[in-house]
Amino acid sequence: MxxxxxxxxxxxxxxxxxxxxxxxEKQPKNxxxxxxxxxxxxxxxxxxxxxxxxxxxxxxxxxxxxxxxxxxxxxxxxxxxxxxxxxxxxxxxxxxxxxxxxxxxxxxxxxxxxxxxxxxxxxxxxxxxxxxxxxxxxxxxxxxxxxxxxxxxxxxxxxxxxxxxxxxxxxxxxxxxxxxxxxxxxxxxxxxxxxxxxxxxxxxxxxxxxxxxxxxxxxxxxxxxxxxxxxxxxxxxxxxxxxxPLKNYSHDLEYSLPIRPSPNLPNDTAINLYPSLGLFEGTNINAGRGTEFQFQRYGASFLDSTQYHFKYRPKPNFGSKSPKENDKVCYGADLSEIPRMKEVSLRWIIDAYTNSTDKSKFFNTSGFTKHAGTEKLQQQIEGGMSEAEIKATWQSDLGNFKNIRKKYLLYE
Incomplete structure (x- = not known):
């Protein structure tokens, strides 16, 4: 004992x-x-x-x-x-x-x-x-x-x-x-x-x-x-x-993982942005793989360079042997200083689609549907719907799920 x-x-x-x-160009935080x-x-x-x-x-x-x-x-x-x-x-x-x-x-x-x-x-x-x-x-x-x-x-x-x-x-x-x-x-x-x-x-x-x-x-x-x-x-x-079960835990408690859970989730910011930037996995946009800022930035060589002040060049590294846009200059956005998210954001994927110089190569349709769980999201983005309009279509399903979820919660 x-x-x-x-x-x-x-x-x-x-x-x-x-x-x-x-x-x-800088060191990751967290x-x-x-x-x-x-x-x-x-x-x-x-x-x-x-x-x-x-x-x-x-x-x-x-x-x-x-x-x-x-x-x-x-x-x-x-x-x-x-x-x-x-x-x-x-x-x-x-x-x-x-x-x-x-x-x-x-x-x-x-x-x-x-x-x-x-x-x-x-x-x-x-x-x-x-x-x-x-x-x-x-x-x-x-x-x-x-x-x-x-x-x-x-x-x-x-x-x-x-x-x-x-x-x-x-x-x-x-x-x-x-x-x-x-x-x-x-x-x-x-x-x-x-x-x-x-x-x-x-x-x-x-x-x-x-x-x-x-x-x-x-x-x-x-x-x-x-x-x-x-x-x-x-x-x-x-x-x-x-x-x-866990002890002394609640759902709202901020939790900093002591060990990266997978090679491309290196810190708190990446983990917090992953639900939003993970949607880029079903596109041809690079979401930071091949850099030290995985899921803390996005970009591609075919995004309009006049619309972005930020650029970077992905290269093979730990966790990404062949990143998207490998060794190409990617124009996009740095999100490494974004405050803690409390929702899924579509503004970055809508922004990237809007500023794509070749929209025909933006989506990997099969992959995007698997990540989104529906064909509707790609159609909504391509149709020019705003983030608020798209998110309004989720609310009925979210309400139904929350009612089911209540039955299984072990913590506040």
Missing amino acids: AFLSSFKSTVFLWFLIVSSCGNT NTVSQNNPIETPQNKPIIVGANSIDEYIGMLQGKKVGVVANLTSVIFKKNGHTHIVDSLLALDIDIKKVFAPEHGFRGQADAGEKVKDGLDTKTGLPLISLYGKNRKPSSALLKDVDVVLFDIQDVGVRFYTYIATLQLVMEACAENNIPVLVLDRPNPNAHYVDGPTMEKEHTGFLGMTTIPLVYGMTIGEYAKMINEEGWLADNAKADLTII
Whole structure:
């Protein structure tokens, strides 16, 4: 018990420091590590993530063969750092059979969309099974030597961020094979609002498996409850689901991630702008990949240079081996000083479309529909609708979702 107690430390959350090759005209903000700067609630109580409440879930794992769905964010915080949950559980003699890796891989080095390969973890020797390659859902064969699956991944609360799709497919596979699922909850840095177009059933896929808005305002634990209870698993199955909740958390609380959740979300600003600038992923516009300011700027060589004072040149770097507009001068906007957003903004994508010198090459229609969740948004932008007019068309769906969402909230 003394060993276990050492893990029940106060969670210290720091601003993230990142370093990658790219443009050097200025340094990204929000990148200073402070080991003495915990994020605290209004009651001055630090947030405790689910992973840190080991005494609440260790009994579910002892004597069991365990599969873990994890990446580089799956850590247990301590006063002077953190340890990966896989390393911590192995130290507690938990029998981990394999690790399932989502998009970007177990150590978080793969580019967005880059297939992740199976292999062995060099540190632990555990088998690594990719859920972002030929398999996106664990097969019965892969689960045959597993008694329980633990899921612990940091989400950012945006529908096309694929970790929630991995969660749903893991829950579905476990339900089909009568294997309990244990979700360790973590804060959502974009949980303070609900906004954006709602995914339409005919466009569902790995960038959006359910009919939820672009920003859904729930932690990954709350969302797991919704998946389970709303009948979103195949054949209306239900997983044997346990959630280890956060402590001292509320949705409105600003949360600075201590570890970048994926290669191209390096800091708080990028994460906060991701719901809005992520829509550029379905266009031919560069959204900062290939620079140190991923999802904090946008631009392209075919935007009207007379309308923009800002320009930059993307080049291959960590997380982006072949960025859009590679080595071309991109004209656009720098958003790295934008205050914290509380809504999805369309003003930048409308601005870019309006000032495109070749509108025929602006949209990647298939990709944009997958990200937006609907064909309507592209049609609305091309039709010249204003941001206010477009957002008015979302309100009925948003109201319906919010009523459903209330049933599954674990926090204020």
